[in-house]
């Protein structure tokens with residue numbers, strides 16, 4: 001059976017390069033991985049007051065359930081101001097609470113960072129590693145995936161056209177499947 005992988009995309013933009021890369025990854029994934037995007041754009045900003053006695057906001061519950069049932073988590077994100085988009089940090093915070101009920105605990109994870117620029121969103125990739133370590137998620141260290149100049153790699157329909165990139169990402173996914181098998 002394929003590992004069930006929750007994919008979180010760090011952009012809400014129509015025509016997002018990151019979402020396009022995530023969708024290509026889902027297509028490239030072979031029989032060992034089944035990738036599904038878990039939406040995070042509707043999550044109210046995390047406020048502990050809403051995790052009290054009354055039921056929490058419905059999107060939080062939906063999100064927590066969708067991540068909980070996954071074997072692993074893959075982040076595909078752009079860089080905002082040399083860090084991760086607030087959208088993604090909010091999703092991490094929502095999933096981490098109520099205290100003691102984190103949905104992230106022990107889930108193997110990997111990061112693909114995406115940028116139209118040359119640096120491949122290195123800053124976002126590495127800032128993201130900091131909360132993931134704290135959240136006790138085994139983060140795949142190698143291979144790393146910094147997708148730079150992404151605008152040159154996709155066609156108008158958002159499909160990856162560059163064979164080298166497809167090969168690189170396929171190898172990345174194969175390594176992730178091995179990583180999940182070791183750490184699940």
Ligand SMILES: Cc1cc2nc3c(=O)[nH]c(=O)nc-3n(C[C@H](O)[C@H](O)[C@H](O)COP(=O)(O)O)c2cc1C
Nearest residue numbers: 011013016017018019078079080081082115116117
């Ligand atoms: C608020 C903001 C900050 C940004 N900061 C960076 C940055 O630090 N590094 C970078 O490579 N690109 C930066 N960008 C440009 C994004 O990489 C670019 O908009 C990219 O297309 C966003 O990803 P998406 O296509 O998945 O939405 C920034 C964009 C925004 C809106």
